[in-house]
Amino acid sequence: MKRSLKLSPGRSMVTFLFILLASIHSPAQFTSNLISPEISSDNTVTFRIHAPNSDDVQLTGSWMAFNETAKLIKGDTGTWTLTVGPLAPELYGYNFIVDGVNTLDPLNKHIKRDGTWRVENVLFIRGTASDLYEPKTGPKGTVSQVWYSSPTLGMTRRMIVYTPPGYAEGNEKYPVMYLLHGGGGDEEAWPDLGVAPTIMDNLINQKKAVPMIVVMTNGNPDQAAAYTETPVLDNPSRGAAGMANKMFEESLVKDVIPYIEKNYRVKTGKQNRALTGLSMGGLQTMNTTFKYPDMFNYIGVMSMGFADLSAFGIEVDLSERDQQIDALKKADPKLYWIACGKDDFLYESVTTMRKELDEHGFDYTYRESTGGHTWSNWRIYLSEFAPMLFK
Amino acid sequence: MKRSLKLSPGRSMVTFLFILLASIHSPAQFTSNLISPEISSDNTVTFRIHAPNSDDVQLTGSWMAFNETAKLIKGDTGTWTLTVGPLAPELYGYNFIVDGVNTLDPLNKHIKRDGTWRVENVLFIRGTASDLYEPKTGPKGTVSQVWYSSPTLGMTRRMIVYTPPGYAEGNEKYPVMYLLHGGGGDEEAWPDLGVAPTIMDNLINQKKAVPMIVVMTNGNPDQAAAYTETPVLDNPSRGAAGMANKMFEESLVKDVIPYIEKNYRVKTGKQNRALTGLSMGGLQTMNTTFKYPDMFNYIGVMSMGFADLSAFGIEVDLSERDQQIDALKKADPKLYWIACGKDDFLYESVTTMRKELDEHGFDYTYRESTGGHTWSNWRIYLSEFAPMLFK
Missing domain, CATH: 2.60.40.10 (Immunoglobulins)
Incomplete structure (x- = not known):
């Protein structure tokens, strides 16, 4: 038998790697x-x-x-x-x-x-404080990049869907958490920087959270997907640009939720839906639940309050605010959770929000953490929010 | 209504982004x-x-x-x-x-x-030559990070599974291509560097390839998943280290294929299975199909031949080679495709391989390209191999 690519016997793995490397x-x-x-x-x-x-x-x-x-x-x-x-x-x-x-x-x-x-x-x-962020051996959920039709935004768009351990093999139906990123981010933010799939695996395997589906959308209504999905760098959206028109919120209710509830084994109804988001995603969470107060039983607003965003072209119609709060109060979601860091640049807006909610006798839970507008805080918030859901 | 976070009206989106940025x-x-x-x-x-x-x-x-x-x-x-x-x-x-x-x-x-x-x-x-690598509007497949139990390797391991456009919404069954990466790579190599999902979307939507599932495994038998999945940088596998024991090949046949055929809507049987890989993955393709000649009807060996890898601790039992070739010849796969670039450092090993196959009267198709051991070539090879399958 002939042997090609003769190499002297003394050569090690390093040599092979070097040869491979040389081809780069x-x-x-x-x-x-x-x-x-x-x-x-x-x-x-x-x-x-x-x-x-x-x-x-x-x-x-x-x-x-x-x-x-x-x-x-x-x-x-x-x-x-x-x-x-x-x-x-x-x-x-x-x-x-x-x-x-x-x-x-x-x-x-x-x-x-x-x-x-x-x-x-x-x-x-x-360490203990980072333990939920570390992948463990044992059952793991599936993370899927899913393209769906969004007639509301006129695009085929991408979202990341986490299905919990056991989903692929079983027949059970699951509740759903919709998890929104902040300005400048995209649908890869929560899975990557937020390590949401790992946090969910760990919470579920430790019985701290019930098994659920987690849907991580792209919150920029002018973007089909993270710009890295398109190899051409043509004018990537800066995210916040599309905040003003509230079209993402419409597409969430009209396109995303129906797609998920049609194509996944999902428990439907308000009691099986949670919505939370950070910063821009917190604003979108407020917008969505104010407009559709009966859609979600669990609502989380992270690092965002009643901020004046008019300077960014985002006009909040304050004339509706009172009736929005009252309508949501009447809908009586099981959890309205507000989380903010003491050093967050939006801290004052959260104080304003709480004051207004208090004036309406609106029931919410407030979680104040140390630190600011950071992924460190948002991972902690997710770790605390998810265990409160669907119980 | 109070407004917090007062900003002067002249401030633009840039200001908002700056504030956000300041929080980083x-x-x-x-x-x-x-x-x-x-x-x-x-x-x-x-x-x-x-x-x-x-x-x-x-x-x-x-x-x-x-x-x-x-x-x-x-x-x-x-x-x-x-x-x-x-x-x-x-x-x-x-x-x-x-x-x-x-x-x-x-x-x-x-x-x-x-x-x-x-x-x-x-x-x-x-341009024309890169058109298949560019995401298009229109139907798209789903790319999932799937963890499966590998009793053969004693680990829960990760693979990337591409399901074609229409899979989520339909009931159809599909054939499967198993697509293996090279030394130093992992399960993210084909989806990312190889843009395999985009190539498959385009080939399928252009009716150049039949809709199929594509399974992209981690070919390093000592690795559960890409080391970036584990945030700790503890001794990441160099990939090729595990080539010698052929345990990946065993796990492919005993763990991966049964998992896919149990949990996906899959057409089973040899005629609905393809296996291809580049470099180390080409070796694993040869190893698997020599040992299990009746598993795959479509076989593709990219940028790898009958190379002497003894210097890397990889001893090929050449005494079995003749009977392996004869057994595979008898199994008569519909396609045995060999692709290599003229400048590939393994070119000579491919020449040796072809000569030996010729001596056995073994039927194969040879595709020689320009260039070397590069992702440019492997993307081209995938674009040419996939359209030949399951027809």
């Missing part, structure tokens, strides 16, 4: 033994980047204050290093800034995109 | 009006990066030769610019190299990960 076009950076980020047992984290020709390397991460950076120190070999922490258990984002240019960690291929804003490296510190 | 931790790079990459009507492409403190900025892209880079020119404002092309229609990858550090284009948030190797920016040039 890019000049590779051979920083073979470097590790970054390296998490020590005490949760200090060492970051490293090989940049011998650079003059300044900074680190920025989601554990730092806004605009805060930390300087790495250059070693003799041209590798820059910095150890930080110990960091509290959390799912963090970070990146380097090399001579002023935002640069992803070349040694960490785990990257998440935050809408149209940015991409960043992922750093996960294990 | 990173110091933002304000290069507001810059566009990169900018594709002109003649398909020349201009790349830009604002790096006033850098001394050298290079560009590397998949249209270039290995190790080739092109130098950007620094302008007065500190923005570096380069116009290249015109480029042929294709789905390209690229990145900058700033003072020697691989750097993603900060103005392009469209990024793809190539297994454990690298992340790169996406550049799509429209």
Whole structure:
């Protein structure tokens, strides 16, 4: 038997990988033994980047204050290093800034995109506070990219649908949570940055939440799907641009919910529907439930209140507000949950909202957290909201 | 009605976005009006990066030769610019190299990960040759991340399942193509770098391929899923490490196919199964069909031949090769398709394979393309292989 591609016996796996790598076009950076980020047992984290020709390397991460950076120190070999922490258990984002240019960690291929804003490296510190964010062995739900017809918006649009562990194999019907992202985001925000499927798997497997379907839509009415779905970068929507017309809210009620209730094994009726969203998605949650007060029994408004958005072309018809609150009060949803961080730039709008709801004797639950308008908070809010549903 | 969050009326959407942005931790790079990459009507492409403190900025892209880079020119404002092309229609990858550090284009948030190797920016040039890679309006399949039990490998593992347009709404049964990635890749390789769902949508909608289910597995038997599924970067598999034991091939036959045929509306039997893979996946395709010659009627081996992989600890038992070829010949699959690029580093192994198959009078179809061991070729191969199936 002939053997082609003769290789000397001493060659190792590394050789094979090198050959494979050679078939890739890019000049590779051979920083073979470097590790970054390296998490020590005490949760200090060492970051490293090989940049011998650079003059300044900074680190920025989601554990730092806004605009805060930390300087790495250059070693003799041209590798820059910095150890930080110990960091509290959390799912963090970070990146380097090399001579002023935002640069992803070349040694960490785990990257998440935050809408149209940015991409960043992922750093996960294990612990009790982050335990729900970590995939576990055991039953897992299915995450599907589903295209549906939206006559309301005149498009075939994409949403992400989470079906719980056991859905594929069983016959059971499930309640549904509709989970909305914020401005600048898209349908990939909750599954990726929010790790909603992992949180749901863990909550369901730990019997903290009942098994449910979670529907993560694209809340930008001028967008069919995340712009990365279309390889051409033609004028990606900035998301908030479409907030004003409330057409997403219409499409949610007229297109999304009917599609889900037709094509999935779903328990129907108000008592089996929850709606929640963050920031822009919180506004859309308010808009939808004010207009359709009998659609959802569980309502969550995260990091959004009665904000004046007229400067952005979003005119709230305040003449209807009183009757909207009264109508929703009459519909008597089982849960109206408002969550906001003390440092959120929309905190004052939440205070206003609570005051107005109080004036109407409207029953709601308020959850005030530390921190601001962050994914850290929204993951916590989801972890707390989902267990309260459908019980 | 009170209004909180007073903003002066002159403030625009930009202000709102700025406020939102301010809630993100990173110091933002304000290069507001810059566009990169900018594709002109003649398909020349201009790349830009604002790096006033850098001394050298290079560009590397998949249209270039290995190790080739092109130098950007620094302008007065500190923005570096380069116009290249015109480029042929294709789905390209690229990145900058700033003072020697691989750097993603900060103005392009469209990024793809190539297994454990690298992340790169996406550049799509429209045209006839890339038309199948571009999402179109119209019916689309569903792409699902599915976890299944693999007793063979002792893990719950993840695969990506494409169901064709109409699957969710209908009752029809479909044939199945199993589509395997290469060394260093994972189950996200074909959906992302290979844009397999888009190619299949287009082929099916254009009636070039029959509607089928496509199953994209993780071919690394020591890995439950792409390492990015686990936020902790603990010892990510290098993929090829598990090639030797052929356990993936066993799990494909014993775990994956039974799961699919139980939980999806699938036409069963050899005549409704296709198996194809690239590089390592080509080897796994050969291994599987040699051991189970009656499982698949359509077999595609991409960019892999009878290579000597003993140096990587992969010992092929050549004493069985003759009888394996004869057994597969006797099973008489409707299609045995071999595809390789002229410049592929495994080209010689494909020549060897063809010679041995010829000596056995084994019937196969050979497709030789230009180029090498690249995603450009694998997308073309999928576009040509899928239309030949189940007809």
